[in-house]
Amino acid sequence: MGRTTLIVNGLAVLCLIFAFVKDRKKAKRSVFKALMAFLRMLPVIIGIVIFIGILLGFVSKEVIERIVGVQGGFIGVVLVGLFGAVLHIPSLIAFPLAASLLKSGATVTSVAVFITTLTMIGFVTLPLEIRELGRKMALLRNGISFIIALIIGVIMGLVL
């Protein structure tokens, strides 16, 4: 087990103890919520795990490199960004997917852009955002986020 796993689990246990001491009822409710959320996420977790296995087992490094690697170039990066913006999967599950791509030849830039657009931009939730905050603000936020994601990706590619 890695260090991060230990730290996160330790933190969760500490917070749980603190919560139970502070308010038993609320703590119980949040554990129940967490359990339901986890069960709710399970189909996607299993699906992504199998998908990653197939991806790394069947798609060769050369193919991944050609699309999201060095050969993919800027167009590849923009495509990955659009993909991330449209895709509606829990970001928690996107990180393993991103790690698997990085392992098999994707550039840091593509992976960073993918994660950033995936989390910052919500294509699926855009109608809701427009309804609550108005068209101008919602479109500006999502549009500028896309450009920012590209810039973050490029800088990360240069530094790492």
Added chain:
Amino acid sequence: MKEARAINRKKDLLGDIIFLVVVVVISTVLLIIFPERRFRVFTVSREFFIEMITILPAVMILMGLFAEFVPGKLVVKLLGKSAGLKGILLAIVFGALPTGPLYIAFPMAAGLLKKGASITCIIVFLSAWACIKIPQELVELQFLGFKFMGLRLALTIISVIFMGFLIEKIIGKTKRKEPIKP
């Protein structure tokens, strides 16, 4: 609104299950045709599964606790009052707390707007909520390492604040005149 959300949730679950079934069917077919790939696929899948299953429950617990103990009303109250640099910093902190998906933050942001919070503050809050969540960063740390996570986090914070100022410049400081809900 609540009913619509419940229907949406059912649709989402159905979509997830369809995704799972499609992946399973395609994988099974592929692995029957190419038995020599089985070992590699199983090894990779098992490795990723273990990594996820050892961290996600803890992350979910943290999110559940914060959702229960830090109610949205409190966030709106505290954020609505503070302005300037303090407001922006608070917006990042509250956005980063592990509480729920982005669609919960939209009505909160609308509430903040009504209370007179600055547009910069609201944009920073929304964006922090979307992409600077503490549990997210922890999982990113697990899978992509400290350098990747740290650098992306720093860049994201800087650009989110910049974006807040930019959008406020474009929209103007005046509050929108259009109604908040049609």
